[in-house]
Amino acid sequence: MFGGMLAEDYDQFPHGLRVFGGHGGFVGCGITIATGLALGEPAAKVFCTLGDQGFTNSVQGLAAAVQESAPVTFIVCNNGGAVSLRKQSRPSGWLDAGHGEYLDNAAGMRYVDIAEAWGVRSWRVDLSEWLDRDRGATRLETFGQALQVASEETGPTLIELVLPSDPEFWSGVWITEGFEQKKTTPAEVTRA
Structure with missing residues (x-):
């Protein structure tokens, strides 16, 4: 979703x-693909946008980036869990209708701490209090500075954006409605 927002201004x-x-194909596969791109095209600066669950699924790719000193920046959008899966599962009844804690991030998991333990320069920018405009503006400045420094690094870097899971925050950026489906009964399926 974050990548889609960036695509609007890619020309700039x-x-x-x-x-x-x-x-791209598997939630989190971008870490390894972006690492390969950074190694294969060393003149380019590569940024990889991914969600918190994507990072969890592919943390091995970060190990490869560290091992190869790949000049790539990972921007992890941490909104607390698999928000889109929860949204999609509610009307259909899948995955306990989205109420299961297994759709939340692992308790105590801090992406910056993991990256720093592996020697990756990292920043954590908390934008969860998005209604506080003054605080938000200051933190967006911090995010901009982190992007600038990361673009000048020669090895892997990571920026964790702590974002709200509140659908209102994502309005206009991420499809927060439209996944609703009428739950069909076995009799309705048989008649169809």
Whole structure:
């Protein structure tokens, strides 16, 4: 979703910047693909946008980026869990209708701490209090500074954006409605 937002202004990005979304086929596969792109095209600066669950699914890709000193920046959007899966599962009754804690991030998991333990320069920017405009503006400045520093690094970097799971926050950026489906009964399926 974050990558889609970035795509709107892709023409304004600096020359040589490549942005790769982390959900190309498998949630989180972007870490390894972006690492390969950074190694295969060393003149480019590569940014990889991914969600918190994508990071969890593919943390091995971060190990490869560290091992190869890949010049890639991972931007992890942490909204607390698999919000889109929860949204999709409610009307259909799948996955306990989205009420299961297994759709939340693992308790105590901090993406910046994991990256720093592996020697990756990292930043954590908390935008969860998005209604506080003054605080939000300051933190967006911090995010901009982190992006600038990350673009100048020669090895892997990580920026964790802590974002709200509130659907209102994502309005206009992420489809927060429209997944609703009428739950069909076995009799209705048989008649169809």
